[in-house]
Amino acid sequence: MADPASAGQAAELDHRALFGQSTALFAALAGPDHLLVAANPAFLALLGDEDARTGVALVDLTPELAGQDLIAQLDRVYRTGEPCTGRDVRVELGAVPHGREAFFDFTYEPRRDPGGAVSGVRVLGVETTQVKHAQRLMAEHRALLEQIARQAPLSEVLDGMARSIEDLAPQEVLVSVLLADPDGRHLHHGAAPSLPGFYNEAIDGIATGEGVGSCGTAAHRREPVIVTDIATDPFWADFRDLAGRAGLAACWSTPILARDGGLLGTFAMYHRVPRVPQDSDLAVARVFAGTAALAIERHHIERAKVAAEEHAESARRALAEAVRVERELRAEAEQRATAAAELAAQMRTAAAAQAAAPHPDRCQLGGTGGCTAPAEIKIADSWGDAAWGCPAHVEEAIINVRSVFIASEALGGLAAYLHR
Incomplete structure (x- = not known):
């Protein structure tokens, strides 16, 4: 990182370079045609001719000045004898298309002969182009x-x-x-x-x-x-x-x-x-x-x-969704736990009822004619109804009645039957 003092000095130099340094111009002109009598090098540089001859009119030395405000102000001061100033006077220098636009602050003062009559104009100026x-x-x-x-x-x-x-x-x-x-x-x-x-x-x-x-x-x-x-x-x-x-x-x-x-x-x-x-x-x-x-x-x-705000908003939405899903899962788990508790209670009640029922001696599956064979196997259906029967009637029931299965754990239950 640049040193603040160095940066400040660099900025000051840049502003000096941008605004430049003013150069004073001076010229003494004679007569209504503004013949060049004397000028400093800066004014001659303005004319684009450092070897400009004295005794020659400005518009002859620099034809593009004809019709510009500089000449109009010189004419006015020579005619009236009154000094005047002009700020940011625009002057077009050089022939098109290679010419340039320049600006000057000018002071125009009448020159007078020993009798007091206006004999010419004195021009003092400072170029303000770069400043402008x-x-x-x-x-x-x-x-x-x-x-x-x-x-x-x-x-x-x-x-x-x-x-x-x-x-x-x-x-x-x-x-x-x-x-x-x-x-x-x-x-x-x-x-x-x-x-x-x-x-x-x-x-x-x-x-x-x-x-x-x-x-x-x-x-x-x-x-x-x-x-x-x-x-x-x-x-x-x-x-x-x-x-x-x-x-x-x-x-x-x-x-x-x-x-x-x-x-x-x-x-x-x-x-x-x-x-x-x-x-x-x-x-x-x-x-x-x-x-x-x-x-x-x-x-x-x-x-x-913006990216951080979007990320934070996305995280907030994700957190809200996670909380919602967690609540739903918790509610579902609570419902499942309640249902499981109820089923377990029902199973315990059913088991107690089955345990209290006496084991019959004879087959209960013989129909109206009855069966005198010993009751050896217990079967049940999906509605919870159960009965004891002999092997022959149990086999017949399992084959002919849907959803009937062996309910005797000692004999392997339904799984043993399905995989026999």
């Missing part, structure tokens, strides 16, 4: 933190984060978030709103390991991997054709790590052209990789909580 972009990113960052706090779905948070960075970045960037398996061996699609579908499908489930593109390697190393030119980097040997079809030329990947150092996924920034990251780019990656880590960890905690 950083402020927008930080606003989006706060919104993401609010989403995480109210437990918005992980896919919604990650997708929103990717789109925010893509929309606010000064240069085109395509953001991707991959999520790690619990064992950290594979990466799966998390969010990549601007990458082609076929590309997302192809890398979904890629292994982590040395040389497995930018993301697989970053996940394996647990440290950022910056590939500035996919066409020549050996890490992309197995994915170069895929990247070419997707129009990708650079990929900077940052691992997303949990507080305990475990791998949660990767945060990648793709570019259409080979590109080396600036400090501000790396700061954005670190800040938003940390935000993604917070969202993913929160998601894992919520899933574990």
Whole structure:
């Protein structure tokens, strides 16, 4: 786990990189056409010509300035002689499609000749482009933190984060978030709103390991991997054709790590052209990789909580069912015990009655004609009626009368007869 003091210092450096350092611009202009009289190197860099000639109009030095607010404000100050200021003045620099959008805080002051007439305009300025972009990113960052706090779905948070960075970045960037398996061996699609579908499908489930593109390697190393030119980097040997079809030329990947150092996924920034990251780019990656880590960890905690609650509910239902079955079995056992006690009582009563009955001397099975043979064997039926008879009549009764059996234990009873 990172030392808190070190983490705090790293965060401060990231914010400095994001917001940058302001550079002051100065220029002295003459006449209604705003001819360049003098300028510091920062203003000349703004014009894109550090060797700009004096005595030349701004719009001749930088034609794209024509019609922009900067020229309109210079015209106004020259015409009225009144100073003015402009905050976050938007200036388009460079020709389309390679130009860029920049923002400045300007102060315009009239220059006067010895007679007091306006002879030109003095311009003082500070570029606020990086500050403006950083402020927008930080606003989006706060919104993401609010989403995480109210437990918005992980896919919604990650997708929103990717789109925010893509929309606010000064240069085109395509953001991707991959999520790690619990064992950290594979990466799966998390969010990549601007990458082609076929590309997302192809890398979904890629292994982590040395040389497995930018993301697989970053996940394996647990440290950022910056590939500035996919066409020549050996890490992309197995994915170069895929990247070419997707129009990708650079990929900077940052691992997303949990507080305990475990791998949660990767945060990648793709570019259409080979590109080396600036400090501000790396700061954005670190800040938003940390935000993604917070969202993913929160998601894992919520899933574990839900799973634990489901397990507890399942255990509660199983316990309730076991208690119900135990009660039913206990009631059934009590009923069986009662029935057994009643049957035993009946058997004892029947046995006592049989014991009290005298053993007849003569066969009782001879019918109306009677039988004078000695009564040797006792038989009974399923209704509990019993009689004594001679062997011949007992045999006849057993053969001809259903459910009749030998009731004499001395002779083996029913079982002996059935197995004879």
